Amino acid sequence: MKVVVTIMLRPGVLDPQGQAVQRALASLGFEEVREVRQGKVIELDLALADREEAELRVREMCERLLANTVIESYRIDLP
Template identity: 60%
Template sequence: MKARVHITLKSGVLDPQGRAIAHALEALGFDGVQDVRQGKYIELDIAETDPERARATVEAMCDKLLANTVIENYAVDLAD
């Protein structure tokens, strides 16, 4: 099963990389970008066929390693 994990900073957490991206876009002539928030995308192939168990496994991975749950949120999408 394939798991796609999207990790983003929680609202209210400063995002210096997002700010740098916004400044770079402005310098390149892309006006009108008011805010940029950057994140991470992780794709996993796991040897699990039960969607509930696969989700639980991936969420455990996120809680223990992939995401800093103090300042980040994550969303898991599963596909066969």
């Protein structure tokens, strides 16, 4: 089963990489971009067939390793 995890900084947490991208886009003439938030996407291929079990295991992976839950939030997308 393929699972996609999207990890983003929580609202209110400073995003220096997003700010750098926004400044670069403005310098290229894309001044309409008001804000950029940068995150990461992790694709997992699990040897599981049960959706509920897969979501539970991936949530545990996020809480223990993939996301810093103090400053990041995550979203799990299952097929």
